[in-house]
Amino acid sequence: MAATARSGGRRRRQRGRGRAALAAAGGGQRVVVTGIGVASPFGQDKEEFYARLCAGTSAVKRITKFDPEGLVTQIAAQIDDFSVGGFIDAKNARRMDDVVKYTIVSGNQALVDAGLGRESDGFAALDKERCGILIGSAMGGSSLQTSMDNMDKLFQGKKLSPFFVPYTLVNVPGGLLSIDVGFTGPNYAVVTACATGNYCISAAAGHIQRGECDLILAGGAEAAVTRAGIAGFNACKALSSRNDEPERASRPWDKGRDGFVMGEGAGVLCLESLEHAQARGAEIYAEYAGGAYTSDAHHMTEPHPQGAGVSRCIQSALANAGVEAGEVGYMNCHGTSTPAGDMAEVRAIKRALGSTDRLVVNSTKSMVGHCLGAAAGIEAVVCVQALRHRRVHPTLNLEDREDGFDLNAPTEALEIPDLKVAANNSFGFGGHNSCVIFKRWEE
Secondary structure (H helix, E strand, O other), X not given: OXXXXXXXXXXXXXXXXXXXXXXXXXXXXXXXXXXXXXXXXOEOOHHHHXXXXXXXXXXXXXXXXXXXXXXXXXEEEOOXXXXXXXXXXXXXXXXXXXXXXXXXXXXXXXXHHOOOOOOOHHHHHOOHHHEEEEEEOOOOOOHHHHHHHHHHHHHOOOOOOOOOOHHHOOOXXXXXXXXXXXXXXOEOOOOEOEOHHHHHHHHHHHHHHOOOOOEEEEEXXXXXXXXXXHHHXXXXXXXXXXXXXXXXXXXXXXXXXXXXXXXXXXXXXXXXXXXXXXXXXXXXXXXXXXXXXXXXXXXXXXXXXXXXXXXXXXXXXXXXXXXXXXXXXXXXXXXXXXOOHHHXXXXXXXXXXXXXXXXXXXXXXXXXXXXXXXXXXXXXXXXXXXXXXXXXXXXXXOXXXXXXXXXXXXXXXXXXXXXXXXXXXXXXXXXXXXXXXXEEOOO
């Protein structure tokens, strides 16, 4: 039995080396999306999540996770009553940081959605050495709160939690997920602030394209709706203070916007090589076509006013994907609802694409807020769902359009029968720009 297992392992590794050699010779693997995991204020079911977005439902309300009294901003798109769904035992669910829970549950959900639940024959057949996890976060999830709680203990002369250091490390959520599912391939977290999820998705796709992996769980997670998180962004003057009208606070491209609204959650894609997905008869949701990253090299928190780096990023992503500008039918914009950022992105899109006559844009953040390191992962889920359903959700609160904003941004859900290509933009403090391209799957 042991000899058989060893010989089977050698055969799998030889096949892996053969695929890697093929990729190196120019026959790179195609990458497809076969599963989705999401944690959001609208719940954890991918169809319910997308239906609520298409209905134009706002998740923004007064914060109840802690007492926000005394803060300039007292609203957020928080997650209430998060269900670990049997993926985490009761003891660990009590002590785990929220971002760890969001990561482990969403990662497992993506596997289940891909037909690779823990008890399935498909999961048992996976070569775990060729499976990886690339899930990042901007701030180590709830590390602000974890740090605050433990610093209070320190100043009071109390014993610190043994989880203090691990739960402030951005790589730990993905590391714990790898322990949970037994994946021993690439496992790391890219940290590029609010562009994190896209960077992780593109990096994961690269491992698969080069023949190094069969399957990778990729995306982002964040749990920064904490007193320190809100107060910190208030200090940057980045958040909306429309506390009396929470549902109307996040308003990308609207003249009345006064900052973004904090959100939280996770978005995870199960990415596979097309060969691996077809061999096991998986349902394919979409194809990862390509992506790119650039840097503004301009300012710590403000975008380049003309969107030079963003424009170059979009053009590079299109080139990497082999897609013409006119083929992009839908773009999920970064669209944070900040005075400077929104229009800089619009200028970049126009510069990158030239004609935008066929382009439809929206901002998921208008309903679920800005989820920081989870934003790009969640919005990648939205792009995949838009391609699957050929339906684009509205942008909420777009009532008085900013001068110069003439892109097609519907305020009600829009059917796009011929939608074939979707792009996802995400940018982060430090000047980090990212764009990934997905195609509707058609055999």
